[in-house]
Amino acid sequence: MTTNFADYFLLQEGLTFLNHGSFGSCPKPVFQNYQDWQLRLENQPVAFLDQERDLITNLSKPREALAKEFNTSAQNLVRVTNATTGLNAIARSIALAEGDEILTTDHEYAAVENTWEFLVRKVGAKIVRAQVTLPLASEDVFFEDLVSQMSKRTKILLLSHITSPTALRFPIKRVIDEARKRGIITVIDGAHAPGLIDLDLDALGADFYVGNCHKWLLAPKGAGFLWAHPNWHQKLEPLVISHGWNVKDRKEDRTAFLDSFEIQGTQDPSAWLAVPAALEFRKTHNWAEVSKACNQRAQELAQRVAAFTKLPSLSTPEFCAPQMVAMPVPKTDPRKLKAFLLNERKVEIPVFSWQDQTIVRVSIAAYNSQKDADNLLAALQIYFADSTSNTR
Structure with missing residues (x-):
C-alpha cells in the first residue's frame, strides 16, 4: 500500500487502533456524506421522512447498491441497524416448539446466543452447540462436526460466516446444502463478512443472512442489512410494527417485506444512506x-x-x-x-x-x-x- 490511508480516517492521534473488526472506522469522505444526509434531514425533516416524497427513493439506493455487490435482488434486502437486530427479527418470526433444537457452534457471538437463549427458554426448546475441531484446517472435518449433531429435532442451523471471538472463516456452503436437504432452516450471522470476503448471497443458498456495513464495508455506525430468501418474505415480522406494516395501495415495486422494515416512522437513516459512498470509496481505492x-x-x-x-x-x-x-x-x-x-x-x-x-x-x-x-x-x-x- 503506497497511499497513506491513515490520512483518510478520523482516529485519535497516537492511538494504535487494532479493533476495526468490532466497529470499524469510517473514511472522511464517507463520514462527510453521512453528515450531508443528516443536514438534509434537518433542513426539511417532513420531506425527508415522508414516504410519499423522498424517503422511499432514498432508502432504495443503498439496497440496490448492496444487491449488486452481493449478487442478489434488491427485493431480498432490507435495512436494519445492525446484524444482531436482523437476527432478532428472524428469531421472533420462526415459531419454536418444545423439543425443537437450534444447532450452532461454540464460536458464536454472545449477543446472538442471548437472542436465541431468550426464546428457547420460553418454549422449552434447546440450543445444541457443536464443538468445532481446532485448529480449523479441513472443510470435511468441519462438515462432520456439524452434521454429526443434526437430528430430527434440529429446526434451525445458526452459523457465523466469520466468527467474532476466534476470527475463523467457516466453510458454510456445504453445511447449508445438507441442512436444506433435511428441511432445516439456515440462519447465517455474517456480521463481519461484508467488505471482508466476497459474498454471493443467492448462490450461498441460506434462508437468512444478516450483515453489518459499519465494519469492513466502511459505512457509518448503524447500517446493517437483513437478507431473506423470497420464500420467507411474507413470514418475516419486523421488531417494530409501524406505518409500513399495513400499507394501503402499495406501489407496484414495493412489498410487505420492504415496507414493514423500511417504513418505521421517525428514524435517522443517514448511516444507511451513506452506504453507496462507502462502496464508491472502496472502488476508487x-x-x-x-x-x-x-x-x-x-x-x-x-x-x-x-x-x-x-x-x-x-x-x-x-x-x-x-x-x-x-x-x-x-x-x-x-x-x-x-x-x-x-x-x-x-x-x-x-x-x-x-x-x-x-x-x-x-x-x-x-x-x-x-x-x-x-x-x-x-x-x-x-x-x-x-x-x-x-x-x-
Missing part, C-alpha cells in the same frame, strides 16, 4: 489490493506473536478471516491485559477469555502501519515478561 496487503500484514503479525508465545494457532491461514486474527496468548486476566495495552501502551484491541484461553484479536485495516503491528508485539512482550517476574 482498489480495495481488493488494499485488503490483500492488510491480510499479509495480519498473518505476519500472527506468526510473530505465535513465535513469541509458543502457542498454536486456531486455524490454518485458509480458514482464518482476512485481515483479522485471533491469537492465543499465555493465560492471564484479560481485563488486566486490556487495561495495560490501552492505558500504558495506547493499544486498542479486544482481549477476552474463550474456551479457557486468553485471546487477543487483531484487525489490520488500511490505516494500520507496520509500526502498529510492532507496537502490539512489543507491548505483549513487556506485559508477559513482567508477568513471569510476578510484577503483575
